[in-house]
Amino acid sequence: MSTIALDRGMRHGFSLAWRGILKIRKNPEQLMDVTIAPIVFLVMFTYLFGGALAGNTDAYLQMLVPGIMVMNILQASMTAGVQLNTDVSKGVFDRFRSMPIARSAPLVGAVLADIVRYVVCILVLLVVATVMGFRVQTGPAELLIAVGLTIAFGLCFCWASVFVGMLLKTPQAVQGMMFVLIMPLTFGSNVFVGTSTMPGWLKAWADISPVTLMADALRGLLNGGAIAGPLTGSLIWMVAAVAVFFPLATLAYRRRV
């Protein structure tokens, strides 16, 4: 019985993920919205500041791309909250909830569709980076692991977005709030510049920020270098994010819908 229920729950989740993927196909500009900012930063920082910061733009690009991947995935994970909020405020959720489906199915569907969104975002970013001269210094296996890790990072932090999405009233408010959270999180890290010249309080945070640790882990994977340390730190952050935001998000979800 319970395996049948689980099976149905997954099937409903997949059906709703199919809806999410249809929506990505119909509104590719939504995907561009979250990808365009990281690409703008990639181009701007590489050509404006890259020479000054790293001696030449090529070296800076190699350092920057893994960091921008983290920024990109955080931006993309913000869509989950916006999307869920839109569904709730437009009454689409009422229809789902008035049907005999698992209560968690819409959440499962949203997260599954997110994976597709993340893959597309990362691919677009990597193509642009490659055109600009970025090269993976290691191998295809490391690249695959890096992409998988980035997606996992997004899936862990998307619960913060779901939480905010269930807390605030309108999709616009969710978008604004997530932007306000993600921007300082991204800049208060070593994505764009090393932390050594930062004031003490900022350096203290930036050195242990999930964005810094994840960016370092990806640098290790794509450019070669230390992996174990930053990877462990990233995983701790990922587990912590899920431990904190998953219960909060599901609680807020249950209260809201």
Add this chain to the structure above:
Amino acid sequence: MSLAIRAEGLVKHYGDTKALDGVDLEVPEGKVVGVLGPNGAGKTTAVRVLATLLRPDAGHATVGGHDVVKNPRAVRSLIGLTGQYASVDEDLSGTENLVLLARLLDHSRAGARARAAELLEQFELTDAAGRAAKTYSGGMRRRLDLAASLVGNPSVLYLDEPTTGLDPHARNEVWAVVRKLVANGVTVLLTTQYLEEADQLADTITVFDHGRVVAEGRPDELKRRVGGQTLQVRPTSLRDLDAVQRILGDLTGVRPARDEDTGLLTAPVNDPVLLSTLVRKLDDAGITADELALRLPSLDEVFLALTGKQTEGSPA
């Protein structure tokens, strides 16, 4: 006759606001019950409780014999819901919306496509089947919304203000669909702000105000309960208006309401015999009338009498 919906003492508070303040509601199988009330009367809250979307703070309700709180799953397998705002996905096409819902109701891939095509045909949306729902007109979208609520062949259908914001033509289309469903044995709970809509579709009407039921009954019962009848006279010549007003006033003992534009005089009466007396008196005075009628008060008048408030859309 068995009841499809039975609610007793439903209470739902939002902070200090009592959205539902002890509502009883009974809907017999196969009938249409209209819930009538102004904005904020608690109509939508009641529907959300009965559709398992909201837990009541007190009271209980059953749909098809299943408790909405204790056994929501059983209730959900019986009901269809058409929200106040079209709850289809605007990005998806008509077909995609219906296929998604059919898949969620455990139809096979092919079965889901067939069910979607069948409903689109039934609601005359086949030509627009491949277009995104956001390109639909208001009437088309409401039809798609209705189709969406019927994917699972519900035996109980909630229509929460199904024609709000529709033009008269689209409204008539929705009404025709509802009548067809009722003819097929579906039980309908309809909320509306439009008196005409409740009058047209509902077997019985329940009037809500401030989260309470202030009146219920068949449309004609309700009208009668509010008090007597109305006598209407329209003299052929506007010059006779003063004379007729005097005669009518003497007869009924109240000052008749006078509409200068249409030349129509109305006065409440309790004794239908007054009609023949009026005819005689007009005859004696040599006055002819284009219109002379005894009618039940309109639902607008009923509503005003029951709640002390004007309905929306009626002149203040």
